[in-house]
Amino acid sequence: MKIFFTGGSGFIALPIVRKLLEKGHHVKVLDLRKPALEHKNLEFVKKSVNEDIIQDIKGCDYVMHFAAILGVDNSDNHPLDTMRVNLEGSVNVFKSAIKAGARNMIYSSSSEVYGEPRELPIKEDSTKGPVSTYGVSKLASEIYAKAFNKEFGSDIRIVRFFNVYGPGQLDNWVVPIFLKRAANNEMITVFGQGNQTRCFTYVEDIADGVLVVMEKGMAGEAYNIGNTQPTTILELAQLAKEMTGSKSEIKVMGYGNETRLREREIEYRVPDITKMRALGWQPKVMVREGIKRILEARKN
Numbered sequence: 001m002k003i004f005f006t007g008g009s010g011f012i013a014l015p016i017v018r019k020l021l022e023k024g025h026h027v028k029v030l031d032l033r034k035p036a037l038e039h040k041n042l043e044f045v046k047k048s049v050n051e052d053i054i055q056d057i058k059g060c061d062y063v064m065h066f067a068a069i070l071g072v073d074n075s076d077n078h079p080l081d082t083m084r085v086n087l088e089g090s091v092n093v094f095k096s097a098i099k100a101g102a103r104n105m106i107y108s109s110s111s112e113v114y115g116e117p118r119e120l121p122i123k124e125d126s127t128k129g130p131v132s133t134y135g136v137s138k139l140a141s142e143i144y145a146k147a148f149n150k151e152f153g154s155d156i157r158i159v160r161f162f163n164v165y166g167p168g169q170l171d172n173w174v175v176p177i178f179l180k181r182a183a184n185n186e187m188i189t190v191f192g193q194g195n196q197t198r199c200f201t202y203v204e205d206i207a208d209g210v211l212v213v214m215e216k217g218m219a220g221e222a223y224n225i226g227n228t229q230p231t232t233i234l235e236l237a238q239l240a241k242e243m244t245g246s247k248s249e250i251k252v253m254g255y256g257n258e259t260r261l262r263e264r265e266i267e268y269r270v271p272d273i274t275k276m277r278a279l280g281w282q283p284k285v286m287v288r289e290g291i292k293r294i295l296e297a298r299k300n
């Protein structure tokens with residue numbers, strides 16, 4: 001199969017691209033930067049998802065749409081760019097793919113669409129209430145995807161990732177920030193009381209999950225892809241300190257204008273992954289093992 005992959009050079013996309021190539025597929029990456037991977041069946045198009053891309057998709061059988069502007073703080077600081085790339089870009093990808101004859105797609109969404117959960121664990125049909133520009137842009141794109149499925153008979157499946165981490169992640173995410181500070185024996189600061197709870201999901205588990213949805217998922221369905229092991233931010237800081245043998249002090253900062261507003265914080269986020277389990281997928285890498293792998297990858 002020939003797969004058109006937007007944002008294919010990114011942190012989460014790259015291991016998926018690698019796995020698709022290993023399975024014998026041909027992959028055409030559309031991104032603003034080149035993928036850090038060479039392969040005879042890998043093509044690269046340097047373009048934005050906001051450009052005219054119909055001709056680029058022609059001849060492809062499947063679309064993975066991963067390109068996005070990321071980060072809650074980053075997108076709140078650049079709300080119009082976020083809407084342009086994440087929402088207009090997504091609508092452009094969906095419509096262009098349908099016009100180019102590639103009706104089967106996966107859209108990479110986020111647990112941010114749920115906001116502060118009204119029920120736990122969070123099911124795919126739980127109430128949505130994003131509290132960030134980023135979350136709104138991801139949810140709005142999902143709604144377009146569903147509308148296009150109805151209107152044009154396309155099959156756009158939605159995968160919602162929960163707090164992804166792993167080797168190669170940029171230094172502005174919580175796991176690499178804590179590991180970097182710990183490695184340098186610098187103070188590790190934790191907002192609130194540090195009891196915000198997340199389920200950190202290793203990037204290889206995410207990659208396997210996306211392939212499972214592609215191969216066995218149901219048309220037009222949404223799937224939570226996440227670990228189910230709850231870890232508080234304070235526990236994560238302690239783990240980073242312990243596993244690097246660090247002398248860092250861990251400082252609990254509370255909330256406030258100088259740190260982070262309580263209203264913007266999601267306190268507890270744990271996914272229900274019954275739908276993914278029914279497809280035969282479950283997370284394999286728990287957070288301690290994941291951090292071990294990151295530290296090993298850094299040594300090498």
Ligand SMILES: NC(=O)c1ccc[n+]([C@@H]2O[C@H](COP(=O)([O-])OP(=O)(O)OC[C@H]3O[C@@H](n4cnc5c(N)ncnc54)[C@H](O)[C@@H]3O)[C@@H](O)[C@H]2O)c1
Nearest residue numbers: 007009010011012031032048049066067068109110161164
């Ligand atoms: N990292 C997470 O924890 C997480 C959680 C939930 C969902 N997601 C989603 O997963 C996807 C991948 O995220 P990631 O963490 O790998 O981020 P990333 O920043 O590593 O990858 C995004 C890629 O999109 C590209 N891109 C940005 N703007 C573009 C544009 N206008 N045109 C074409 N390409 C563009 C970037 O160059 C980059 O390679 C995103 O859709 C994101 O919303 C990520």
